[in-house]
Amino acid sequence: MSYQIPKFRHPELPVNDLGYTKADYEGSISTLCAGCGHDSISGAIVKACHELSIEPHKIAKMSGIGCSSKSPTYFLGKSHGFNSVHGRMPSVVTGAAMANRDLIYLGVSGDGDTASIGMGQFAHVARRNLNMVYIVMNNGCYGLTKGQDSATADEGSVSKKGDANVFSAIDLCSTALQMGATFVARSFSGDKEQLVPLIKAAISHRGFALIDVVSPCVTFNNNAGSTKSYEFVREHAEATGTVDFVPMQKEITTDYAPGSSHEVTLHDGSSIHLYKMSEDLDPFDRTSALMNMEKHRTAGDILTGLIYMDKDSRDLHDVLETSRRPLNTLDAEDLCPGNQMLKNINASLR
């Protein structure tokens, strides 16, 4: 059964620069459990894309398999979508991006999809610095198969069944950093104020942008003792700072005192203002970012916000020196060397 959102909308909904209302960025009604963190993330994606005035059809939304991977149905209904196979979304996005570098690639995945079956592809898409946004809806458990621990479940975290997880957790942000990702952020599905600008910045970043979003599973992992429950995350989240995203369309006129904020201009002309809360945080230094994450993890906290960004990122197309013109627009005239070359080759083979 598939649900459609009713078409009726208030006639005076605010429009963005393209004249689109927020409704133009929505998808079908969610079939996830009421209160699912993933729906909040879908909402944040809708808000970010609306505010950025992106043409919805210029986004390709891609996913693997699982609760999180179902969510692209619930946002950006006018975009092409692709539910691929379990854990293998990164390779499909890589191919798609090779074919057409002009679209925005938004990959959505879960912790099972990314940290288990898809761990290899996740690592490699990060190291290739593919120009994409990779959002992990991370709830530390397998919702669709009724609550088994995933590889991101913290050691000692208690499942709904009452068992404590005996294995250490895979930290996706640390992994991505070590693999060479050029934009790494973590957020909480319950913190839209933080998540929306992070998504905007990730879209404007050229290269691989990971946002690991702790997104509690209300049905199977929101119990006492779980480190991915709403209650636990609200108590233990510590932000790197607050992030302001300023789209390129707007003149940047604000004036911040030096030392209290960072301003970073992204490749499309947008900029990010990052207000640091802690002086020892340097989001432009990979080693410092790793150390900070580890420090908070050891203390039992979850460090959220923009953790690392490479201001001089070169994406896969830059590295491969691919044509500026999307490869899918080339035709026989551009691609086929013609019969004369074959004649020469034949002559060399006699």
Added chain:
Amino acid sequence: MKRLESVNDFVIKFANVNGTGSASANNMFAKALFRMGLPVSPKNIFPSNIQGLPTWYEVRVSEKGYLGRRGGVDIALSVNPQSMAQDIQEVEEGGYFIYDNTKPLDLRLVRNDVNIIGIPLTRICNDEYSDPRQRQLFKNVIYVGALAALLDMDFKVLTDLVKDQFKGKEKLILPNIHALELGHQYAKANLECPIGIRVKTSDKVGDKILLDGNTALGLGAIYGGATVAAWYPITPSTSVVDAYEKYVRRVRIDPGTGEKNYAIVQAEDELSAIGMVIGASWNGARAFTATSGPGVSLMSEFLGLAYFAEIPTVLFDVQRAGPSTGMPTRTQQSDILSAAYASHGDTKQVLLFPSTPKECFDFGAQSFDLAERLQTPIILMTDLDLGMNDNMSEPLEWDDARQYDRGKVMTAEQLEDGIEFGRYLDVDGDAICYRTYPGTHPKRGAFFTRGTSRDEYAVYTEKGEEYEKNMLRLMRKWDTIKEYVPQPEVVEASEKTDVAVLYYGTSEESSRESLDHLAGEGIHLNAMRVRAFPFNDDVKAFIEDHEQVFVIEQNRDAQLRTLLMAEFEFGPDKLKSVLCFDGTPISARNISKQIRQHLSGGAIEPLHRTKIASQAGESA
């Protein structure tokens, strides 16, 4: 003693040590004969090993134009002590065994019915060269020079060839010619030249070329317009992407900007490689991957997605001997079933079976048209024998007026005009639906691609009737596909017969030779070469028209036969297997022998595999 006598018709087998540089010298020998106008068919028989193990190079020379393996060896040139006992045993009665007699031949190996010829290769090298690597490398060139004398070859052809081969590396020309001369002069001075087997300049090559199938496939991908190649290295398919890369670097880089009109990504594994191909094809680029059996196994899940979601996908499978890691450097046709039904559920994949480099090129390029026209994976099934060996072939050709068939893609204008779009709507009645590329239109034409069940508008549904409707349409599409894929070829016997053979891919050449021999014995057989799966009605009619059909293939389990029975519901008595699965290409003698065995028995035993396999011995 009997001495085999022949002109321009023999089999020579070189026995070397892997990693000693023998391949280029052996190749020089074959190429020289080819330049003398003689049809040659050289085959590398090599171990899955970097160096040290025995490796062989067998050259069939046939003025009549037979290019398959004949079976048996007329001349063995053995410079590997490890394999000498086996090498001498393979020589036909009256044949020639040439060896390095710097050390005397072990008396236990001597055969009185074989002509034994010693050349002190190591001694000549030690006298001539001080550098150990030169001693090793030139030993091979020296025996080629000696062979030229023994076979009465035109020596100038060899020296010209050296000059051509080392164009750009001129320093190497003189030393190589010198080594050739060393061998040539030794043979002339010390041996009885020529031997009973000789070569004479001929004119049976015409404008044909010597090319390996993998290079032809790489070129096919370029001419077919592939812009994305994603792959993971695996023998014997690696050189497909190597060739693609070699030539795209020449022809697809913008000289002004240095930008590339292609993208090659070496993936982390085969799963990722096929995922990239699917992503790129979904997005409207022509993309391909090349792999072998183990890779197909890994790619199967994705192939199921591409079949069900109807995404053009091109996969070149250069088959090797399985199962599992099997014999990675030996040839077989044993991925047929796993490719035809790749993935779980009711899945059927389109297979193409080229037989020559020309067909590798043609089918390779055509794969992209087919994939986009039919919106489904196209798996081109070649094998190590065709892929990695130089094969004599018709020259490659391209019609410059040819346009790519991009299939049913709805444009922004069509969407703007309000034409109804449903991704899985069968508008034209051929069961192939329209697709849109992502990003085409702001308001219309977007759809969700998924491996889960959906309705005609690509909306997720688990309604039984919608699922059935979709699956039945895919079956009707299978019928449409039959019209588009390469059609089978029929060769009729010179006399009326109700017995036939059916073969595909690299079994063609030796099958044709075997049929000629059998016809000489009064056994006349019609022949069909199947060039694609799905089989069309001609294949069915051909089998129905004959009392018995021998299906010739290079695997243990008679996989094509199984496929024919599964698709057409023929009984097991109708189709009889002729098999070879020792990792070497099937030989004409082996085929003839198995067919004779079948026919002489009258009643055919249904379970033939163990019996025939154990008696097929001479194929090795």
